[in-house]
Amino acid sequence: MSKSYTNPTFFEDALQLSTSSFKRQLSAEGCINTGSIQWSNGSGINYLVNMIENTPYIQLDYNIGEKPIKYKVNLTSIPSNLGCGKLWYFLCPHTGKRCQKLHCINGYFLHRSAFNNAMYKIQSSSKKWREFQKGIKLSDKATAAYNETRKKYFKNHYKDKITKRGLRLIKAIEKSNDSDLLNVIRRL
Secondary structure (H helix, E strand, O other), X not given: OOOOOOOOEEHHXXXXXXXXXXXXXXXXXXXXXXXXXXXXXXXXXXEEEEOOOOOOEEEEEEEEOOEEEEEEEEEEEEEOOOOOOEEEEEEOOOOOOEEOEEEEEOOEEEOHHHXXXXXXXXXXXXXXXXXXXXXXXXXHHHHXXXXXXXXXXXXXXXXXXXXXXXXXXXHHHHHHHHHOHHHHHHHO
């Protein structure tokens, strides 16, 4: 059974800021950089990245309607697991949680846990519908794999050994057969 209708806000529909948007500015330690980001809906935001101070931060400056909003979002980093460089994170101004993506709902860019009535679109779907969509995706992958095996110069064996590509396609076809899409459709 799906969740009851509460008129939720979806994270996919909200404006988002990601640390990957500031990759160049965050790698230039000891500098102050400014810039702006424009979204496809016409919204925009100006920012200032301050990497000089002990606690680096991004200052956001934008308007919601006629109301100007300006505040700081602190940054933190951890060493990369590859041993080269750092991974940068926002520290949510409301919750203090470390995250790589901030969502703008009700005028402020915050961590997703700061919003009570927001969810991802998939969360509003029923379990049966999610199972059905999963089965369709598996079926589509199997169809694409089958079509690839029927191409003119496709070889699934080389010197009497199965190729990696052939093995991958066979697994995709077998996985679809295991999902039993017809049973999912019958339960709907």
